[in-house]
Amino acid sequence: xxxxxxxxxxxxxxxxxxxxxxxxxxxxxxxxxxxxxxxxxxxxxxxxxxxxxxxxxxxxxxxxxxxxxxxxxxxxxxxxxxxxxxxxxxxxxxxxxxxxxxxxxxxxxxxxxxxxxxxxxxxxxxxxxxxxxxxxxxxxxxxxxxxxxxxxxxxxxxxxxxxxxxxxxxxxxxxxxxxxxxxxxxxxxxxxxxxxxxxxxxxxxxxxxxxxxxx
Amino acid sequence: xxxxxxxxxxxxxxxxxxxxxxxxxxxxxxxxxxxxxxxxxxxxxxxxxxxxxxxxxxxxxxxxxxxxxxxxxxxxxxxxxxxxxxxxxxxxxxxxxxxxxxxxxxxxxxxxxxxxxxxxxxxxxxxxxxxxxxxxxxxxxxxxxxxxxxxxxxxxxxxxxxxxxxxxxxxxxxxxxxxxxxxxxxxxxxxxxxxxxxxxxxxxxxxxxxxxxxxxxxxxxxxxxxxxxxxxxxxxxxxxxxxxxxxxxxxxxxxxxxxxxxxxxxxxxxxxxxxxxxxxxxxxxxxxxxxxxxxxxxxxxxxxxxxxxxxxxxxxxxxxxxxxxxxxxxxxxxxxxxxxxxxxxxxxxxxxxxxxxxxxxxxxxxxxxxxxxxxxxxxxxxxxxxxxxxxxxxxxxxxxxxxxxxxxxxxxxxxxxxxxxxxxxxxxxxxxxxxxxxxxxxxxxxxxxxxxxxxxxxxxxxxxxxxxxxxxxxxxxxxxxxxxxxxxxxxxxxxxxxxxxxxxxxxxxxxxxxxxxxxxxxxxxxxxxxxxxxxxxxxxxxxxxxxxxxxxxxxxxxxxxxxxxxxxxxxxxxxxxxxxxxxxxxxxxxxxxxxxxxxxxxxxxxxxxxxxxxxxxxxxxxxxxxxxxxxxxxxxxxxxxxxxxxxxxxxxxxxxxxxxxxxxxxxxxxxxxxxxxxxxxxxxxxxxxxxxxxxxxxxxxxxxxxxxxxxxxxxxxxxxxxxxxxxxxxxxxxxxxxxxxxxxxxxxxxxxxxxxxxxxxxxxxxxxxxxxxxx
Numbered sequence: 001x002x003x004x005x006x007x008x009x010x011x012x013x014x015x016x017x018x019x020x021x022x023x024x025x026x027x028x029x030x031x032x033x034x035x036x037x038x039x040x041x042x043x044x045x046x047x048x049x050x051x052x053x054x055x056x057x058x059x060x061x062x063x064x065x066x067x068x069x070x071x072x073x074x075x076x077x078x079x080x081x082x083x084x085x086x087x088x089x090x091x092x093x094x095x096x097x098x099x100x101x102x103x104x105x106x107x108x109x110x111x112x113x114x115x116x117x118x119x120x121x122x123x124x125x126x127x128x129x130x131x132x133x134x135x136x137x138x139x140x141x142x143x144x145x146x147x148x149x150x151x152x153x154x155x156x157x158x159x160x161x162x163x164x165x166x167x168x169x170x171x172x173x174x175x176x177x178x179x180x181x182x183x184x185x186x187x188x189x190x191x192x193x194x195x196x197x198x199x200x201x202x203x204x205x206x207x208x209x210x211x212x213x214x215x
Numbered sequence: 216x217x218x219x220x221x222x223x224x225x226x227x228x229x230x231x232x233x234x235x236x237x238x239x240x241x242x243x244x245x246x247x248x249x250x251x252x253x254x255x256x257x258x259x260x261x262x263x264x265x266x267x268x269x270x271x272x273x274x275x276x277x278x279x280x281x282x283x284x285x286x287x288x289x290x291x292x293x294x295x296x297x298x299x300x301x302x303x304x305x306x307x308x309x310x311x312x313x314x315x316x317x318x319x320x321x322x323x324x325x326x327x328x329x330x331x332x333x334x335x336x337x338x339x340x341x342x343x344x345x346x347x348x349x350x351x352x353x354x355x356x357x358x359x360x361x362x363x364x365x366x367x368x369x370x371x372x373x374x375x376x377x378x379x380x381x382x383x384x385x386x387x388x389x390x391x392x393x394x395x396x397x398x399x400x401x402x403x404x405x406x407x408x409x410x411x412x413x414x415x416x417x418x419x420x421x422x423x424x425x426x427x428x429x430x431x432x433x434x435x436x437x438x439x440x441x442x443x444x445x446x447x448x449x450x451x452x453x454x455x456x457x458x459x460x461x462x463x464x465x466x467x468x469x470x471x472x473x474x475x476x477x478x479x480x481x482x483x484x485x486x487x488x489x490x491x492x493x494x495x496x497x498x499x500x501x502x503x504x505x506x507x508x509x510x511x512x513x514x515x516x517x518x519x520x521x522x523x524x525x526x527x528x529x530x531x532x533x534x535x536x537x538x539x540x541x542x543x544x545x546x547x548x549x550x551x552x553x554x555x556x557x558x559x560x561x562x563x564x565x566x567x568x569x570x571x572x573x574x575x576x577x578x579x580x581x582x583x584x585x586x587x588x589x590x591x592x593x594x595x596x597x598x599x600x601x602x603x604x605x606x607x608x609x610x611x612x613x614x615x616x617x618x619x620x621x622x623x624x625x626x627x628x629x630x631x632x633x634x635x636x637x638x639x640x641x642x643x644x645x646x647x648x649x650x651x652x653x654x655x656x657x658x659x660x661x662x663x664x665x666x667x668x669x670x671x672x673x674x675x676x677x678x679x680x681x682x683x684x685x686x687x688x689x690x691x692x693x694x695x696x697x698x699x700x701x702x703x704x705x706x707x708x709x710x711x712x713x714x715x716x717x718x719x720x721x722x723x724x725x726x727x728x729x730x731x732x733x734x735x736x737x738x739x740x741x742x743x744x745x746x747x748x749x750x751x752x753x754x755x756x757x758x759x760x761x762x763x764x765x766x767x768x769x770x771x772x773x774x775x776x777x778x779x780x781x782x783x784x785x786x787x788x789x790x791x792x793x794x795x796x797x798x799x800x801x802x803x804x805x806x807x808x809x810x811x812x813x814x815x816x817x818x819x820x821x822x823x824x825x826x827x828x829x830x831x832x833x834x835x836x837x838x839x840x841x842x843x844x845x846x847x848x849x850x851x852x853x854x855x856x857x858x859x860x861x862x863x864x865x866x867x868x869x870x871x872x873x874x875x876x877x878x879x880x881x882x883x884x885x886x887x888x889x890x891x892x893x894x895x896x897x898x899x900x901x902x903x904x905x906x907x908x909x910x911x912x913x914x915x916x917x918x919x920x921x922x923x924x925x926x927x928x929x930x931x932x933x934x935x936x937x938x939x940x941x942x943x944x945x946x947x948x949x950x951x952x953x954x955x956x957x958x959x960x961x962x963x964x965x966x967x968x969x970x971x972x973x974x975x976x977x978x979x980x981x982x983x984x985x986x987x988x989x990x
Contacts, residue, residue, distance in 0.1 A: 054305060075353060084352070089272035090265020092478070094429045095511040099910035102429055130265040139263060147259040150873045153881055154713030155262035156429040156478025162263060177923055184918035188910060190429050190479050191713055192884025194918050195925045196877055 059123050063088070064132030072119045079103040079114035082129060090130030090159045094188070101187035104160035105129050111167035111186075130159040133166060141207035142166045142200075151200035153191030161187050161197055169205045177202075240828065241769055243935040249726045250940075251931070253873035256718045257732055258711070261476075269476040270446040271508050273435040279308055281497050281507030282355035283490060284345040284362050285516070286337035289371035289583040289903025290384070293335050293364060296345055301361040306354035308501045310362070311493070312345035318500045327462055328496065332489055337366075338386060338551035339585050340904050341516025343489050348497040348505050371583040371903035375548035375556070376525060378580040386551055386581035393553050393579035399565065400574045401630070407540025407572030411531025413612045416542075419528065419601040420971040421954075423895035424521040424888070425514075425913060426590055430478020432518045433508030434487075436494040443495055444471045444743075447487065448508075450480040450712050451750020455487040456742040462492055471743040480712050481885075482589035483519040485750045515908035519588025520895060522547040522556040526601040528564075532609045536623035540572040543601075548580045549587035556580060556587060559594030562683045563602050563951075565631030566837075567642075568624040583903050584895075589752060591882070592682055592947035596889055596954055603678035603955035604968065616659070617959065618650050621679050621841075629835035638686075638834050638936040641865025645841035645930055646679055649863030652928045653677075653843040662963070671847050673858075674964025679841040680951035685866070685944035686836025686937055687758030691827035692746035695724055695767040697775060699816045701795045701809035702734045705767075708748030709760050710740040714946055715874030716756050720764045722871060723940065727768035728775075729792035754838065754944025757870060759827055761940040766825025774821045778814035783807055831936055838943040839865040839930075842883065842952040848964045853980030855961060857887060859924035860953075867934035867943035876927040879949045883925060886953020888916045892973050 056071040063086070072081060077096070082088040082105070094100035096115045103114040106128040133140035139147065142165050152158040161184065168175055168183045175183065180201045189197065244250065261267035286293070296314035301307060309318070313333035317325050333343055345362050349355040370384040377383050378391040385391060408414050434447040443465065447455050452472040460470040477484060494507035509518065524547040531539040543564045549556035557577040564575055610620040625643045628634040650656070658675045665672055694706040705724055711717040721735035739745055749759065772792060779797040780787035789801040797812070799805040815821060830836055843861045848854070862879040869875050892914040896907045907913040933941030954972065962968050967982040 073351075073353065080352070083272070084274070087274055088265075089268070089274070092269075092429070093271070094431070095910055097511070097909060097911075099511075100429065130263075134264055139260065143263040146263045147255050150255055150715075150877050152262060152713070153715075153877060154429065154477065154479040155267060156269060158262055159265055181918045181923065188429070188915060188917060190427055190481070190885075190915060192881035192916065192921070193877060194884060194916075194921045195880045195923055197918070198923050 057120065059120055061119065061122055061127060062125065063127045064129060070119070074118065074120050076119045077115050078105070078117040078119050078122045078127070081119040082114060088129050088131055092156055092159055094157070099188070100157065101160040101164065102157050104163040104187060106163055106167055109167060109170045111164045130162060133162065142169065142204040145200045145204035145207055149196045149200040149203055151196040152193050157187060157189045161189065165201045165204050168201060169208050173209055174205055175201065241765065241939050243933060243939065243941055244726070247726055249722045249732060251869055251872065254718060254722060254732065254871050255873065256715055257721045257735065257737065258717055267476050269430055269478050270434055270448040270474065271430055271478070273446045273506065275435065275437060275504040278435070278504040278506055279348040279350060279497070279501055280352040280355045281346060281348045281494050281505045282352065282359045283343050283493060283509070283513065284359045284364070285513060286340060286342045286344055286366070287904070288337065288366055288368050289340050289373060290369040291337050291366040292369065293337060293344055294367050295365040297363040298345065300363065301347060301358040304354065304358050304361055306350035307347060307358045308350070308503065309348045309497050310345060310358065311496060311500065315345070320500050320502070321496050324463065324496060327492070331462070332492060339516070339583050341513060341585050343493065346493045346497060348501050348503070373582055373584060373897040373899040373903040375523065375546060375580040375582050378548070378582060386583055391581045393549070393556065393581060397557065397561070397577040398575065399561065402572030404540045404542050404572045404574040408531045410533065411539040412534045413609060414529065414531045415605060415608055415612065416527065416529035417605055417608070417970060419526045419604065421524050421597040421600050421889065422893065422972050423523040424590060424893045425895055426481045426483040426519055426588070427514065427910065427913070427915060428479025428481060428483065431508045431511065431514055432484065432488055432490065433506070434491050434494050435504060435506045436498040437504040438498055438502070442469045442471070444473065445491065445495070446473050447491060448477050448484060449474045449487070450477060450484045450710050450752055452710065452740050452742050453708060453747055454485060454750045455491065458487050459491060459495065463495065471741070473743070474710055474740045477710060477712050481591045482593070482752055485589060485752045488518060511910070512908045515905060515913065516585045519590065520550070520585065521590035521593070522549050522587045523895070524557070524560060524597040526597070528601045528605050530605050530609060532613060534613050536613065536615050536620045538568055538570040538624050541570050543575045546578045546580055548582045548584070550584040551581055552586045554587040555589070555593060557594070559683055560598050561594070562631060563595060563598040563680065566629055566683070567602065567679065567681055568621070569626040569630070570624070584897060591885060592951050595680065595682060595947070595951045596886060599678060599680050599951050599955050600958065600972065603952060604958050604970065607676070607959045607962065608968070617677060618646055618655060621646055629837070632835050635833055635835045638831060638836050639865070639867065639932060639934045640839060641930040641932060642679060642681065642839040645839050645863040645865050648930060649841045649843055649861055649928055650677070652863065652926065653861045655843060658845060670851050671849050672964045673845065673847045674960040674962070675843065675845045676956045676958065676960025676963055677841060677843040678952035678955040678959060680948060681837050681839045682754055682944065682948040682951060683837070685754040685758070685838040685948065686830055687755035687944070688830045689827040691748055691759050691763040693760065693763040693767040693825045694746060695764070695771050695823045695825070697728065697771050697815070697821045699810065699819055701730060702736070703728060703730055704736050704738065705764065706738045706745050707760060707764065708740065708745040709756055710751040712751045714756065714878055715871055716751065716760065718874060719757055719870040720760060723761050723764045724768045727765060727772055727792070730795055754947040757942045758867070758938055758940070758944055761870065761942055762938045763825045763827040765939055767823045768825070770823030770825055771821050774823065775809070775812070775815065778812050779807065782813060828939070830938065834936065836934065836937040836943060838867070838945065838948040840948040840952050842956045844956050844960050846957065846960045846964065848961055848979065850965060850983060853976035853978070853983060855891065855974055855979060857922050857957065859922050859926070861926040861928060862949060863928040863930060864945060864948060865930040865932065866945040866948065867932065867937060868941035869929045869931045870940070870942050872929070875929060875945055878945045879927040880925050882946065882949020883953050884916050884921050886950045887921060887957065889972055890954035890957040890974055891920065892916065892975070894973050
């Protein structure tokens with residue numbers, strides 16, 4: 001496989017991964033490894049720093065308002081680093097191929113699949129996970145909305161659903177039902193709690209607008 | 216006071232009774248204050264804050280990651296496994312296979328390893344061949360890819376419809392029949408057809424579905440000397456414990472299985488997997504904890520499916536709507552091993568409608584595919600797909616409303632069980648009240664006025680159903696512990712698979728002990744610290760566990776009221792527990808906070824034990840359902856858009872209105888998947904492999920595929936004869952009528968009948984084209 005090949009290649013190989021190439025890709029969407037390589041080859045001068053697949057590289061990640069200095073393999077996904085290296089297990093993993101949305105986090109204010117984001121891509125941006133929506137030990141408004149509307153069953157997709165609703169209501173203070181359905185369509189719920197999730201999204205928007213009261 | 220008691224000096228001065236007998240037969244609740252209300256979950260905070268630790272979230276010091284190499288072939292014999300390259304990779308700690316020298320630490324399990332786990336003959340794509348443990352999951356995946364396997368690839372069978380052809384490859388040497396055909400009959404079927412005014416015969420097919428729960432299948436395994444602890448993503452910790460202990464030859468007490476949370480199962484997590492044993496063996500060999508969760512792709516191949524079924528149904532009906540005969544022949548496959556390919560497939564034919572003359576034959580077949588596992592209401596949605604479509608066609612043929620035809624044939628006894636009476640049947644109420652709330656008759660007449668040349672046409676459809684189980688039963692033991700301050704601990708073995716079990720049980724405790732449900736802390740689903748419970752499946756968890764929990768709470772209540780009666784100097788039968796207080800209805804009225812009971816404070820806790828009593832003898836306990844939908848079909852593209860859905864369900868007493876409704880909507884959503892999008896696609900011609908092993912290619916309903924307009928109409932009638940809480944199950948019945956209701960609505964909209972799932976635009980547009988040619 002390609003990982004093994006990369007380890008065998010010498011330091012001059014073009015197959016290595018440029019960290020500068022990754023940095024330039026941040027903000028343009030969850031680029032695949034191959035696409036990032038192409039982008040690096042097409043747009044960047046010859047890389048000055050080449051990182052081999054198994055070689056640990058240092059990154060600084062801004063997660064939930066704190067800086068984390070970490071050594072990571074370039075191939076490690078942000079989801080893996082959050083869950084298995086930092087213990088932020090509020091972020092779930094369902095498919096590791098950008099289909100289910102269980103790993104959704106906010107990059108800035110935008111929901112992104114952490115399984116499709118490499119940890120080295122995530123430098124220099126602010127990352128918010130489910131844990132980061134907590135107000136100390138109290139639930140944030142979007143979390144509260146999910147409780148009130150019973151917007152989950154097994155709860156495993158719920159962190160991703162909450163993060164997507166959070167991104168939605170940050171962008172749109174009063175989303176229509178259609179906007180909510182389109183906005184939530186990248187987050188699968190096998191238990192089928194969607195109708196309650198739609199209600200929770202509306203409730204979250206209302207709570208965010210400062211409209212408490214009965215749901 | 217006994218002599219034995221006197222010797223227990225540490226209890227000196229405390230009045231501790233002997234373990235009391237459990238309450239036998241409490242009266243049904245006449246009115247309830249907490250049970251039946253809509254209530255957010257008692258574990259809501261954990262689920263939305265991220266503090267809930269699912270098995271896949273467990274992290275232990277020095278933990279390794281496991282991964283499994285699986286056969287890429289539908290049918291092959293493993294000739295050799297070379298693990299040398301894998302073992303040399305960085306971070307790799309162990310590699311095991313049937314061809315790898317056994318390490319001293321797991322030598323005692325050599326037979327299990329070579330003959331049961333890593334079977335040389337891999338009869339389906341995804342059968343296990345080898346496994347590794349490494350420092351990171353990435354390294355484990357590298358190691359799996361570095362293992363070289365020599366396969367002898369054999370001819371395969373990937374379509375059960377060809378299983379009995381003379382030239383079909385044999386999945387097992389004994390042939391492709393799993394067993395002799397299943398047969399059932401009553402009455403005189405030929406006579407029944409002779410009396411009918413209309414006889415129709417049709418063929419139907421439902422495709423295989425994959426469960427795909429959001430949390431992958433897997434576990435974390437840790438040894439402490441000769442004791443094994445497993446954190447398994449499971450619906451039943453005691454089932455996992457029993458099977459692991461048996462496979463590893465260990466005492467039950469040395470296998471502790473913990474499953475506090477589970478990210479969905481739908482029947483596919485009622486048993487451990489080979490992965491469970493592999494994780495345990497890898498952990499043993501490496502002397503490290505091992506986390507082994509499957510990849511999503513593996514989960515499509517190896518941890519269950521709803522079998523595909525082929526059904527031929529012939530039915531006779533008189534002009535007045537009387538069903539005269541049903542003749543059902545069906546095949547199905549649970550894959551390469553006996554796994555219920557036609558399990559429970561015929562139950563609706565036997566039991567849903569009154570019909571004196573019934574004949575059934577089912578044939579379970581082998582193919583080279585992953586074994587089935589129970590999938591939400593096994594057999595029932597498939598059978599409903601056939602029966603409920605034919606009911607509509609017969610209604611049309613005799614000029615009767617589909618609702619009226621069904622109401623004409625509502626039985627009062629379970630014909631499939633020798634006419635045992637149902638404790639309660641709400642089938643007629645589901646159909647009538649559902650139709651009323653939906654506006655069925657108004658919608659049908661309004662839709663007659665659609666313009667003839669419209670490119671998008673609307674239709675409405677309905678279907679009914681019942682679930683063969685759903686009454687629950689023994690065994691179940693629950694323990695309730697009241698603390699001196701009036702707060703409560705509930706200890707039970709059952710899993711809460713997302714249906715809200717914990718919340719319902721807290722509500723039962725709160726109802727009896729007069730405390731807030733939030734004051735009830737729950738210990739559950741841990742073989743080491745909770746009493747035995749059966750797995751959470753079969754829509755039986757609430758009717759099984761809630762009577763035991765109620766009995767345990769009543770046991771506590773009796774003891775506390777005895778203490779209170781003595782201290783308040785009134786008769787115990789004038790006392791009640793309410794709002795954290797003991798309240799006396801005697802004259803003069805008196806009350807005392809629970810926390811001020813001296814006897815309770817002296818004891819620290821009062822513990823009650825409750826057992827689940829038996830179900831009534833000679834009676835059938837079943838939940839019933841009817842669902843209604845409205846949709847539109849685009850005649851140009853074949854696209855179907857579901858506009859609204861209504862589920863009317865008789866599941867006995869509604870325990871929690873909010874989680875009940877969530878189950879109904881979830882069942883409808885899953886049924887939409889069966890009807891509209893879900894289909895396991897096997898390459899039947901060249902490789903036998905499944906070609907859509909991810910959520911991109913195997914489509915489950917998304918937020919855009921379900922209507923926001925869903926309505927839940929509970930037929931809230933406590934079934935007091937069934938058990939002491941009057942509840943029946945809701946999870947499975949909620950998905951039984953959905954798919955045929957959609958199919959019937961499509962026919963109502965555009966005239967064509969979709970007899971094979973899924974109703975994709977391609978299939979619908981083809982049927983429309985065929986209809987134009989034929990018409």
